[in-house]
Amino acid sequence: MTPDPAPSLRQLLAFYLDAGVDCALAEDPINRMLDDAPEPAAREAAPEPRPIVKPALHAKPPPPLAFGAPPASPDAAIISAREAAATAPTLEALRELMQRFDGCALRATATQLVFADGNPQAKVVFVGEAPGRDEDIEGLPFVGRSGKLLDLMLAAIGLNRGNVYIANVIPWRPPGNRTPTPQETQICLPFIRRQIELVNPDLLVTLGNPSTQALLGTRDGIMRTRGRWFDYDTGTRTIRALPTLHPAYLLRQPTYKRLAWQDLRAIATAIAATSN
Template sequence: MDSAGLRELLTFYADAGVDEPLLEEAADRFEETRTEAEKRAAQRQPAQQKAVAAPQARPAAPAAARAAVPDDAQAARAREIAKSAESLDALREQLSAFDGCNLKTTAKNTVFADGNPQAGVMFVGEAPGRDEDIQGLPFVGRSGKLLDRMLAAIGLDRTSVYISNVIPWRPPGNRDPSPLETEICRPFIERHIELVSPKILVTLGNPSTKLLLNTQTGIMRMRGNWAVHRTPSGLEIPTMPTLHPAYLLRNPAHKKLAWHDFLAIKLKLEEAI
């Protein structure tokens, strides 16, 4: 493989979240488990023999452990915190201080939003990737560059749109967020949309479409059809589900579908002005 091909391969691995090399030979996890079990058994044997010889001591009281807060309680806590935010600045501060989602412990940054909060259209993706986590801004990697070109094709840019994600912290290795993680983060993006109150909402990809439109219908059936996002306070926002730029990078033949969706967004914006 030449240097150019190697560079492209490494770039692909980086975008996919691969940050550790594999070993030359596969590790035998069963052998490792047996070895660890034998070590523990050998360590316990002298202690057991000593316990038989010595008088039985009164067991020490167990140390008080900090009770873990169940995920459903964290989701309820997130709802209360998000509901209390009266401005985007307040919501950003509350999200940065929130410690109820495990994704925050492995992320470098809280990725809040980018663009103009006064814009008429708001785009919502799923979660930050590697570049977004590093820079603290949504859609700045390869997907973001494609999104910028798609916006430019209908006369928009980051000064005339507002962009965020359902999940504000990068999942480790770019894995999919779990349903519990998504549910904990849901109140923050719902309040985010409510505070921005855009004329048009655009959901990018399956996860954000299903969450914000409360549907189990797949994106290929939803895309290109106007729907309605209802905020917790009852605000109804026209919503266009469309394909995620990351999907379009993998399936460039479907860019024509996204182009039709973006033309519909442009027409809707012109009607709303």
């Protein structure tokens, strides 16, 4: 049996990037496969041992150590997010509120909040799942490879970022682009719902399965839901919603672009109908 050829440096870097390794933890690489791998040089020297002092008889015990408050439970975080989102009167107020919200652990690992992009008065809102590495760096949704494809998809029906509104269900990048947990999705859901309510569009387009299931409350897969119109309650009125395939999925499965084109034509027809 012929062994597989050793991967090139470019292939290794691509593998690590796909696995979520996008930053260095030390200046020099360490081969940890070796038995005598050196310890990192940055480690601080161990402090000198303190002398042992025996307590006097009948002395009072030391007070217990003080710890910070335990993190809120997922249910408490969901309730806090709902209450906070409901108080935001504008999109800018909602952004500032989300900047301060500490009920989602993803905030601690992400570089920054990825709030939205586009026109706040748009009649069409596009919602994906979560930011990726490029979005986490720039602070805007859909700016990587899938974002460039989304721009082409919009242009195909006469749209651009100046006349649509783009956001994600999750506003912070999950570490290594992992799938958000159900708890993380439920914690962030009130914020995207409030965004949609404040924009007050005529049409909602969910990109991919996670955002479709989260916003439209369906358990069916995207191949069953794409191209079907749903009713979506913004909190003030009912609008039409259409699920379609996520641009990232289309990059992996380009043969399905024909299905996305059918959905885009349906969106263009709906926009024309609401404009009359």
